[in-house]
Amino acid sequence: MPIRVLPETTANRIAAGEVVERPAAVVKELVENALDAGATRVAVTLEEGGIGRVVVEDDGAGMGPGDLDLAVERHATSKLPDEAMLFRIATLGFRGEALPSIGAVARLSITTRPRDGDAHAILVEGGRKGCVSPAAGAPGTRVEMRDLFYAVPARRKFLKSPRSEAEAAIEAVRRLALAWPGIGFRVTNEGREVLALAPADRETRIRDLLGPDFAAAAVPVAAEAGGMTLAGLAALPAYTRATGTEQHLVVNRRPVRDLLLRTALRVAYRDLIAAGRHPVAALFLELPPDAVDVNVHPMKTELRFRDESAVRGLLISALRRALAVGAGEAVPTPALTQYTPRPSAWSGWRRPAPAPIPRGAAATGLADVQLDLAPAAPSAPAAPAPALPLGFAAPRPMPAPPPAPSEASGGDHPLGRALAQILDTYILAEAPDGALVLVDQHAAHERLTHEALRAQLVEGGVRAQPLLLPAVVDMPSADTARLLDNAEALARLGLEIEGFGAGAVLVRALPALLGPADPAPLLRDLAEEFAAFAEATALERRLDAAIARLACHGSVRAGRRLTPEEMDALLRQMEATPRAATCSHGRPTFLRLGAAELERLFGRR
Numbered sequence: 244m245p246i247r248v249l250p251e252t253t254a255n256r257i258a259a260g261e262v263v264e265r266p267a268a269v270v271k272e273l274v275e276n277a278l279d280a281g282a283t284r285v286a287v288t289l290e291e292g293g294i295g296r297v298v299v300e301d302d303g304a305g306m307g308p309g310d311l312d313l314a315v316e317r318h319a320t321s322k323l324p325d326e327a328m329l330f331r332i333a334t335l336g337f338r339g340e341a342l343p344s345i346g347a348v349a350r351l352s353i354t355t356r357p358r359d360g361d362a363h364a365i366l367v368e369g370g371r372k373g374c375v376s377p378a379a380g381a382p383g384t385r386v387e388m389r390d391l392f393y394a395v396p397a398r399r400k401f402l403k404s405p406r407s408e409a410e411a412a413i414e415a416v417r418r419l420a421l422a423w424p425g426i427g428f429r430v431t432n433e434g435r436e437v438l439a440l441a442p443a444d445r446e447t448r449i450r451d452l453l454g455p456d457f458a459a460a461a462v463p464v465a466a467e468a469g470g471m472t473l474a475g476l477a478a479l480p481a482y483t484r485a486t487g488t489e490q491h492l493v494v495n496r497r498p499v500r501d502l503l504l505r506t507a508l509r510v511a512y513r514d515l516i517a518a519g520r521h522p523v524a525a526l527f528l529e530l531p532p533d534a535v536d537v538n539v540h541p542m543k544t545e546l547r548f549r550d551e552s553a554v555r556g557l558l559i560s561a562l563r564r565a566l567a568v569g570a571g572e573a574v575p576t577p578a579l580t581q582y583t584p585r586p587s588a589w590s591g592w593r594r595p596a597p598a599p600i601p602r603g604a605a606a607t608g609l610a611d612v613q614l615d616l617a618p619a620a621p622s623a624p625a626a627p628a629p630a631l632p633l634g635f636a637a638p639r640p641m642p643a644p645p646p647a648p649s650e651a652s653g654g655d656h657p658l659g660r661a662l663a664q665i666l667d668t669y670i671l672a673e674a675p676d677g678a679l680v681l682v683d684q685h686a687a688h689e690r691l692t693h694e695a696l697r698a699q700l701v702e703g704g705v706r707a708q709p710l711l712l713p714a715v716v717d718m719p720s721a722d723t724a725r726l727l728d729n730a731e732a733l734a735r736l737g738l739e740i741e742g743f744g745a746g747a748v749l750v751r752a753l754p755a756l757l758g759p760a761d762p763a764p765l766l767r768d769l770a771e772e773f774a775a776f777a778e779a780t781a782l783e784r785r786l787d788a789a790i791a792r793l794a795c796h797g798s799v800r801a802g803r804r805l806t807p808e809e810m811d812a813l814l815r816q817m818e819a820t821p822r823a824a825t826c827s828h829g830r831p832t833f834l835r836l837g838a839a840e841l842e843r844l845f846g847r848r
């Protein structure tokens with residue numbers, strides 16, 4: 244095919260795709276412009292997930308008619324007075340690409356009024372620019388985008404559902420709001436106010452965005468070195484999240500998603516939190532503008548540090564220090580971590596046992612057992628475990644525990660007879676064939692609770708236990724919205740909630756199976772689970788994830804002493820439960836060490 248030079252509108256639409264890939268990107272660019280214009284208040288309105296309409300209004304400097312005409316041209320910016328500035332950028336924008344890009348793929352209308360002049364407006368639709376005309380409006384700027392990608396329908400296919408797109412757009416504002424605490428923000432989605440933040444100091448803003456529970460669990464982080472200043476809050480290891488979404492790094496007032504922060508957090512919290520959990524932090528790094536290159540990513544969400552290892556070192560040492568101070572001497576480190584067996588001592592266990600499958604195993608799924616002992620990490624070293632009723636007898640859909648095992652033979656009980664509890668965490672049992680069985684009581688109970696909840700759900704709904712006094716749980720409004728959007732599904736799981744203002748949820752009932760659990764951490768985890776799964780996932784999948792969360796919260800903790808009867812009851816229920824060999828997180832619930840394995844370990848053959 245012969246080469247041809249693309250018509251300008253086509254070229255612009257292609258280039259626009261780099262900047263404007265979804266409504267969240269539009270929102271981010273427009274809010275950044277408002278902040279660069281010195282706004283003190285920014286209001287965002289979303290409709291149809293921001294695909295149908297995005298409006299961003301600010302009370303910033305505004306533009307005169309000449310500037311307005313230029314603002315929608317490509318590579319027109321007021322923020323780079325000379326070339327050398329490119330290496331010390333202090334504004335959020337600098338490329339002059341956002342407005343023309345939005346205008347190339349959607350319908351853009353801007354109304355703006357400088358402090359000492361009149362209001363003017365301009366329209367750009369699918370890359371066609373209209374004339375600047377007089378208009379009416381308050382000082383500041385109002386930018387409206389409608390019908391995203393109407394001019395490039397092919398790109399519409401890459402958008403997710405309106406709800407996911409709205410969520411991402413709100414998240415974009417949250418991140419900017421964290422970086423700019425002194426500015427007021429308001430977000431309205433489908434007519435509902437989902438974020439309302441008054442101008443505040445940094446600590447208050449963090450608290451408003453990450454929630455009071457985070458603030459209560461957080462310690463200050465502060466450090467200075469080589470012209471860099473680090474400040475912020477990090478949560479103690481007892482407060483973790485199911486995902487890494489609440490790890491915030493702000494560099495020179497620019498929220499960035501940086502691998503560096505993730506790595507630093509992972510290193511700093513190593514050995515302090517359970518595998519699969521994620522620390523939470525909001526950290527602010529200030530460094531000279533020429534020590535960082537913000538011009539490496541089309542959407543400016545990543546950056547490059549001139550001295551990456553210095554930044555990493557600063558983050559890790561500051562976090563370590565904050566955690567050590569925060570933990571103090573008074574709060575004991577979680578006892579269990581001190582006993583975590585060194586891998587070498589367990590290495591002999593790693594080989595899957597070729598041992599004979601215990602009788603009845605195939606039917607109960609025990610055949611899936613793997614002796615892969617990543618020593619089941621102690622559950623998050625949270626506050627002392629509430630005295631939960633074990634409730635082994637409670638879940639009715641499960642077969643009633645058979646009569647106590649006969650002492651000698653073990654009969655049809657492949658997990659055998661409980662001999663002892665070790666470290667208040669593991670049950671040691673002797674299988675009928677003489678094999679040694681070790682059960683992780685929390686993992687096992689979690690799986691049983693999970694299966695019982697699932698069985699109740701299939702039967703028509705999980706039984707709910709109404710609370711005598713409804714509990715009020717404070718949480719960020721985005722989380723509240725996520726939970727309320729799923730309220731119907733949660734009701735089927737026995738968790739009855741209602742809205743209670745923008746930043747709180749009222750809990751009316753909990754799944755009966757969980758016993759008297761604290762709803763706050765449970766709701767927090769559920770909100771995260773929903774955020775992580777977002778839209779694309781079918782309800783079934785989300786329900787299942789929610790069940791796993793419920794089961795985890797409702798299960799007997801490691802560290803709880805069990806009576807011999809409770810131990811045997813747990814073993815019998817495991818035998819009667821499908822998929823009992825792994826917990827809801829996929830870790831094994833028990834290990835088996837057969838006679839042959841023992842002989843091998845002792846070098847007897």
Ligand SMILES: Nc1ncnc2c1ncn2[C@@H]1O[C@H](COP(=O)(O)OP(=O)(O)O)[C@@H](O)[C@H]1O
Pocket residue numbers: 272276277280301303304305306314315319320321322335336337338339340341342343383384
């Ligand atoms: N909300 C606003 N208030 C005042 N001026 C604005 C606003 N939005 C955009 N502008 C002006 O329009 C120019 C172009 O904006 P944009 O395309 O986002 O590029 P950039 O932000 O990279 O300069 C900006 O440099 C600024 O002068």
Ligand SMILES: [Mg+2]
Pocket residue numbers: 272275276335336337339341342
């Ligand atoms: Mg801009």
